[in-house]
Amino acid sequence: xxxxxxxGAGLVVIGVGIGIGQIGGKAMEAIxxxxxxxxxIQTAMLIAAALIEGIGFAALFAA
Amino acid sequence: xxxxxxxxxxxxxxxxxxxxxxAFQEKKHEESGSKKDTKQEIKEFIKHHLKDSxxxxxxxxxxxxxEKKHIGLSLPVILWDEGLHVFSSSKFHHExxxxxxxGNYYKIYHGLVFKTDSKGTITYDEKxxxxxxxxxxxxxxxxxxxxxxxxxxxxxLFTNLAKSYGKNGGIATGxxxxxxxxxxxxxxxxxxxxxGEKNHGKYMSFLLTIFFFIWFLNIFGLTPLGVNxxxxxxxxxxxxxxxxxxxxxxxKKDYWKHIFWxxxxxxxxxxxxxxxxxxxxxxxxxxxxxxxxxxxxxGHIVLMSLVGLIFVFKSWLGGTMSFFLAFxxxxxxxxxxxxxxYIFTMxxxxxxxxASEEHEHDEAH
Numbered sequence: 001x002x003x004x005x006x007x008g009a010g011l012v013v014i015g016v017g018i019g020i021g022q023i024g025g026k027a028m029e030a031i032x033x034x035x036x037x038x039x040x041i042q043t044a045m046l047i048a049a050a051l052i053e054g055i056g057f058a059a060l061f062a063a
Numbered sequence: 064x065x066x067x068x069x070x071x072x073x074x075x076x077x078x079x080x081x082x083x084x085x086a087f088q089e090k091k092h093e094e095s096g097s098k099k100d101t102k103q104e105i106k107e108f109i110k111h112h113l114k115d116s117x118x119x120x121x122x123x124x125x126x127x128x129x130e131k132k133h134i135g136l137s138l139p140v141i142l143w144d145e146g147l148h149v150f151s152s153s154k155f156h157h158e159x160x161x162x163x164x165x166g167n168y169y170k171i172y173h174g175l176v177f178k179t180d181s182k183g184t185i186t187y188d189e190k191x192x193x194x195x196x197x198x199x200x201x202x203x204x205x206x207x208x209x210x211x212x213x214x215x216x217x218x219x220l221f222t223n224l225a226k227s228y229g230k231n232g233g234i235a236t237g238x239x240x241x242x243x244x245x246x247x248x249x250x251x252x253x254x255x256x257x258x259g260e261k262n263h264g265k266y267m268s269f270l271l272t273i274f275f276f277i278w279f280l281n282i283f284g285l286t287p288l289g290v291n292x293x294x295x296x297x298x299x300x301x302x303x304x305x306x307x308x309x310x311x312x313x314x315k316k317d318y319w320k321h322i323f324w325x326x327x328x329x330x331x332x333x334x335x336x337x338x339x340x341x342x343x344x345x346x347x348x349x350x351x352x353x354x355x356x357x358x359x360x361x362g363h364i365v366l367m368s369l370v371g372l373i374f375v376f377k378s379w380l381g382g383t384m385s386f387f388l389a390f391x392x393x394x395x396x397x398x399x400x401x402x403x404x405y406i407f408t409m410x411x412x413x414x415x416x417x418a419s420e421e422h423e424h425d426e427a428h
Contacts, residue, residue, distance in 0.1 A: 043252075050406040054354030061357050 009060055016056035023048045105371035113291050113363055115206045117171065138208065142169065142176060143199040169198070176200050206298065209290045213279045217272075242275075249274055253409050257416035266415045269309060273302065274408040281359060281400030285366075285393065293403075294360040296352070303352035306411045310348075314418035321417075351410055358403050362396045 027045040031038050118137045142148040148169075170179045177195040186194050224239025254263040254270055280292045292298055310318075320326060322340040325333055369389040373382045 046402060047406065047409065050354070050402055053358065054350060054406075057357030057361055058350075058353040060361070061353075 012056055012059040016052055019052045020049050023052070101375055102371075105368070105374065109364060109367045109371065112367065113294060113360065115204045115291075115295055117176075117202055117204050138203045138205065140169075140176065140202040141200075143201060148198075176202075205290055206292045206295055209280065209283060209292050210298075213276065213283065213292075217275055217279065221275075245274075246271060249408065253405075253412045257409070257412040258419060259416065262419045265313065265419075266309070266412070269305070270408050270412055270415075273306075273411060274404050277302070277355065277407055278401060278404035281403060282397070284359065284363065285396055285400065291359070291363055293355055294363055296356045299352045299356040302355070302407070303348040306351060306414060307348040310414045310418040311344075313415070315420070317420055318418045347410075347414060351407055355403055355407055358399060362392075362399055366392055366396060 023045055027041050030041050117140055137151045140148075140150055169176050171177075176198060178198055179195055220239050220242070224242060227236045227239065228234070230236075249270055250263070250267060254267055258266055277293060280298075284291050284293060322344060323337050325336050325340070328336065366389060369385055369392055372385040373389070376382055376385060
């Protein structure tokens with residue numbers, strides 16, 4: 001079945017979306033709790049997002 | 064005031080030129096009365112542009128007689144095939160003819176040089192891959208030219224910045240001024256937290272080089288010159304390999320102990336952990352390589368597909384909307400260029416920190 005490739009790619013994107021969405025949401029909560037730490041939280045959020053996207057892209061290329 | 068205004072005008076012009084130039088280049092392609100389906104032509108165009116090529120083609124157009132005219136430089140092809148063959152890639156005539164050098168015949172197929180006979184036969188296997196012999200290809204290709212240009216640019220930029228400190232008593236002047244806070248940021252927020260005060264000096268030059276190299280190459284990939292350097296897996300492989308080699312060869316005893324014989328953990332667990340940690344040693348640089356490559360490649364594909372979408376919608380509304388979509392994605396790509404360089408540098412610093420860490424252990428590590 002050749003279409004399975006695309007289903008796999010879709011699943012990867014769902015996974016990445018959920019992951020980065022979670023991080024973003026928690027980051028927002030953390031900023032709301034302590035607005036002075038905005039810079040550090042933003043840095044950490046971007047790092048985590050890039051790592052997740054890295055896996056996502058790798059899987060996307062394989063699919 | 065006047066200078067500020069000029070800078071704004073220049074920025075707007077630069078942005079407009081960047082986006083429209085890539086769009087206009089494709090327009091000429093399409094107006095030639097394509098026999099192929101537009102979508103097919105766009106796919107081939109994208110594939111061709113994402114690969115490295117042996118000539119620095121700026122653009123190409125089809126003139127009134129229906130012939131394709133290319134504007135650009137032909138770069139030298141250097142092959143090692145029991146003897147050094149050097150010739151200009153114009154002999155290949157943009158991948159259509161066979162080049163002959165010292166009695167050997169070569170042909171380019173999809174960007175790779177193959178050795179053939181005088182008729183130019185290429186034998187394929189079942190998966191439609193060529194099975195001809197390949198000579199060792201050391202040519203100066205488009206990516207190599209871009210790397211050399213970036214290296215020279217970085218060299219002059221930073222040596223001038225360094226010299227300006229001496230001339231001006233501790234304050235930087237000139238175009239390198241923009242980079243001083245970035246360099247300090249790399250030292251204070253990437254290197255020192257990860258590697259520690261004591262050892263960070265050793266690794267700083269590598270981290271700085273990697274950061275600016277990847278950043279400049281990514282940005283060059285977004286210009287209409289169409290050079291996709293970091294989207295080339297060989298290049299990201301080399302960068303990740305360098306990180307791996309530096310971690311391996313500057314690692315202290317604690318690093319190896321942590322991999323093979325994790326202290327503070329019962330013996331059965333130590334034996335289970337050793338292969339996992341060993342895999343981790345390989346997988347960490349591998350993830351660096353894949354992340355950069357896939358991000359850049361995917362970004363370029365998306366960008367070019369959106370620009371190609373302008374020509375699939377042959378209407379005013381579709382074309383304009385696709386243009387703005389492509390423009391916004393370009394802006395995101397600029398951010399991604401910086402972000403990927405930052406992530407690569409930060410993770411490299413993290414790995415160096417692991418390698419050069421040394422602390423006293425108690426059993427409850």
